[in-house]
Amino acid sequence: MxxxxxxxxxxxxxxxxxxxxxxxxxxxxxxxxxxxxxxxxxxxxxxxxxxxxxxxxxxxxxxxxxxxxxxxxxxxxxxxxxxxxxxxxxxxxxxxxxxxxxxxxxxxxxxxxxxxxxxxxxxxxxxxxxxxxxxxxxxxxxxxxxxxxxxSKRPAPEEQEAAESVSAEEQEMLEAEMAMGEGHPTPRQEELVAREMAEQRRREHRRAWRNVREREDDGGSQR
Known part of the structure; x- marks a missing residue:
């Protein structure tokens, strides 16, 4: 080796x-x-x-x-x-x-x-x-x-580069949402916003499902 x-x-x-x-x-x-x-x-x-x-x-x-x-x-x-x-x-x-x-x-x-x-x-x-x-x-x-x-108090190069890439993605999403609000988005921006909205719906569905399961578990434990 x-x-x-x-x-x-x-x-x-x-x-x-x-x-x-x-x-x-x-x-x-x-x-x-x-x-x-x-x-x-x-x-x-x-x-x-x-x-x-x-x-x-x-x-x-x-x-x-x-x-x-x-x-x-x-x-x-x-x-x-x-x-x-x-x-x-x-x-x-x-x-x-x-x-x-x-x-x-x-x-x-x-x-x-x-x-x-x-x-x-x-x-x-x-x-x-x-x-x-x-x-x-x-x-x-x-x-x-x-x-x-x-x-040692600074982020590692890999972490900083990852953080910079995340910031770039957030900036792109912000620009896409602004373009949607102004009524002149590009096809790429429409796709980004639609994907983000779908992801938000999935997160809300999972959160609601967890809340229902927790209430059911609490009701069962009280009985």
Whole structure:
């Protein structure tokens, strides 16, 4: 007997793909930086893929890229958490280097293109990492909603979907009754109302029958 592997939710795929793509880019950028860097620190670095770099930045890029690749391979919540954390670091790096641009504190040879890259990638990683995790109104099958501490107090996805389907049926019945009252029902609405009235007659008949049986039982017990 074979067991079916648990289905990966699409939201996890978004987190993993986002982390993996940036991880690959940073590793390639770092490797090219190692090959062309003429110094370890300093603002007069080389340009690789349109971005300034030196030995220190190449090292950091490879380390961060490997962390993102490991997180993408690990998957599930890890890739989301690492992507959001890396996005925050990229944003901070971009703002800090904007302040030290053109000074002796620019030890990673950042140029203006590096700052734009850090800010854009930081926002993108933050969005991808938070996608389907921090937004409100999560769908019933969302893995982060199901794993939330309040998940035990929420209806199961199957129950919520069933409740939503019942609400849709009630809405359809209400619209059918309104159309009947206004005198312009569709054949489908006429069928729904006729079916509901027949069901109500059956319920009333069963209720009356139970009442008769209960009175008979009460009369027999008193005798």
């Amino acid at each position: 074979t067991t079916e592997a648990p289905r990966r939710h699409p939201v996890h795929l978004v987190h993993r793909v986002g982390a993996a793509l940036l991880g690959v880019f940073l590793c390639v950028f770092g490797a090219l930086g190692f090959a062309s860097a003429s110094s370890l620190f300093g603002g007069d670095g080389d340009v690789v893929l349109g971005l300034g770099t030196n030995g220190a930045l190449a090292t950091v890029s490879v380390v961060v890229g490997l962390v993102l690749l490991v997180a993408a391979w690990w998957g599930d919540p890890i890739s989301s958490t690492v992507a959001m954390a890396a996005g925050g670091l990229f944003l901070v790096s971009g703002l800090v280097h904007l302040a030290v641009l053109g000074t002796g504190w620019n030890i990673f040879a950042f140029g203006f293109s590096n700052i734009v890259f850090s800010l854009v990638v930081g926002l993108a990683l933050g969005f991808l990492g938070a996608y389907g995790r921090l937004s409100g109104g999560l769908p019933p099958d969302n893995p982060y909603r199901r794993a939330h501490p309040l998940g």
